[in-house]
Amino acid sequence: MAAESAAGDQSGLSPEEARDLGTSPARISDPRIRHEYQRAFIWAVTIGAVALTVYLSSALLAIFGAMVFAALIDGGARLLGRVLPLSRGWRVAIVLTLTLIFLAWLLYFAGSTISTEAALFPELIQNQIGALIVWAQSQGIDVSLSQLQGYAGQMSSGMGTVTRAVGGILGGLTTTFLIAIIGIYLAVEPRSYERGMAWMLPRNKRDGFFETIQRMGFTMRRLLAGRLIGMAAQGFITYVALAWLAPLVVEEPVPMAALLGILTALFAFVPNLGAIISGALMVLVGFSGGVDMGLYTIAVYLVIQTLDGYVFTPMIAKKTVDLAPALVLAMQLIMGILFGVIGLLLADPLLAMIKVALERRAESNATSERVDAVIKAAGGT
Template identity: 35%
Template sequence: MSFTEQSELVARDEAPGPMGRDTLEKRVFRATAVVLATVAAAYVLWLLVDLLLLLFACALVSLILLTITDAIRRRTRLPFGVSLGIAVLGLLALIGGSIWFFGATLQGEFAELASRLPSAWASVQQRMAASPVGAAIMERAQGLAPSGQTVVTAATTALAAVGGALSGLAIVLIGGLYLAAQPTLYGVGLLRLIPTAARGPAAETLDAISVSLRNWLKGQALGMLFVGVATGLGLWLAGVPAAWAIGLVAGLAEFVPYLGILVAGIPAIVLGFGQGTDTGLWTIGVLIAVQQIQGNLVMPLLQNRMVDLPPAVTIFGIIAAGILFGVPGVLLATPLTIVVLVLVRRLYLHEDKEEVLESGDEPSPPVPVPAEE
């Protein structure tokens, strides 16, 4: 059920109240109260920004589950609860099966990656030290190297961040499942907080945000799959050790646009040059080719499944989210940018919902809802 339909449901449930006399004193008092409440609310929201980011991540997970559930219902006409259960069990089976099927191979590749990186880096240092330019670069780099205490502190902070990330991931998955299980309950509750006069436009704006995020998630999933497979295959053909492990990291990191190639590029290049100059050059060529094919061929083909985000907007959105919210902001930067763009087009440019969604897929046809649901 879309937010617009939920808004109509709320309007039917609410009876109009008696009209009272509106004096100047009441208007001034009401305006003052609104201003003070807005300032107080903005301050409280800033204090709760981590909680809001966590809630936004839960909403993304629920959108993924609801998208799969709607697809199952359109094809099978099963009840909502059964379709959601199939979607959750299917995802768990897919993840578990992938771990079981590829787990041993990937474990060996990651172990090889960890064992080969130090020796490969030492080989790269020896090659650079053999030339005057490389020796000068290494000398400057050693001067910029952090102290041992700094490394220990950074490692401790990183381990604590990993622990927090794992607990946050568990909360996001469980919270997303709860939101997906009762979308009408939470949607109607949200719309009841909005004044009656603004409820219809607000519902259309929420619908536009929901459809835009669904479109982005569809295209991003295909883009991540392409980057992971293409990077792993290309590095394997180039003779780089642990190629598929690097490809997996590149595919997962591509959830943040342009991050996958950067994250996978550093260990891939080090391992490539550790094997030899030719392998290192081939490694650079593979990474550049994957990035160019994705940017100039794959992503344009997926534009009908994605929100049309200009690259500059995406990059500056990632930077802004990182400055404001840290690492969680970077991970959620692109969907947050989509939300901001939809709000700007709806509230500032006053575009209709159809104009906002014209660059993406049309919303899926509604699934017939039984009377008891």
């Protein structure tokens, strides 16, 4: 009443006259109108949040990429912590130094050993595709190189829309640099960022948030560790099979064996689709040396994929994440169309994090239901 009297005095109206004015943008007295206003406000905020997320999707994806990079660094620092009694900052510095040394060696190896092969690789692939088109036309299949180039252009145009937008604003190298810098900051002091996120949540939600974050981090580290081990194993086995074992079967090594080994390892980071791309390149190069060599590369590809599907993945990654292959492939296609190559690379980790979040939600609901059942049973007795 005192507040209404003060409001009436300030406006020059008596409390009775102020109440007679009815509803206003600042005060809604009718409960039905207030309820509808609250519903409209919630819908407006939801639509605005979705629109803002779409608008900032490129930046959000870059931040998630930084989180993935931070998980890689964190995993290496944790492994070093088992053997080196050093602070986290020193362990992160050692991991980054070793990573830079490996990249420098890889660039030196690529520049001094396979630079000529890399220069000839596109021409070899184009010649093999031309030979494949000629064979298809001889079988009555109406296909041409211009049609394939048109399809490839349409696919790259659709898959690179957001990627080109990011490149237009920041540039590819700048985006990569920002992802690396943010990832390093996250890896050095992860607890401070976790506390900052938890501070914005209600007190009763913070324990569950920390549990979810810890499980997400564990899952991400295991997933990436398994991916790196699988990449190294596939690249090494491919190189050995094409360079050392091929002369025992087809009397000469497969051309560009080192380059194919590196490409197989890199493409292995993207499950399913990466294996298809690396296998197609391997087979095309193999048939450039004859039918026998082509058949041998097909056999090598099948052996490598069998090992990956029944040895590497079940032993390392699948036991931790257990993602359905069809679901992973669908996520890769969606992320590839929306965000290009970056989305394709981050599709699997993003799907794993969504799965962990949904599992934590289901566990929380199950716990709440059990507590309610216990309370009802205690009240009933």
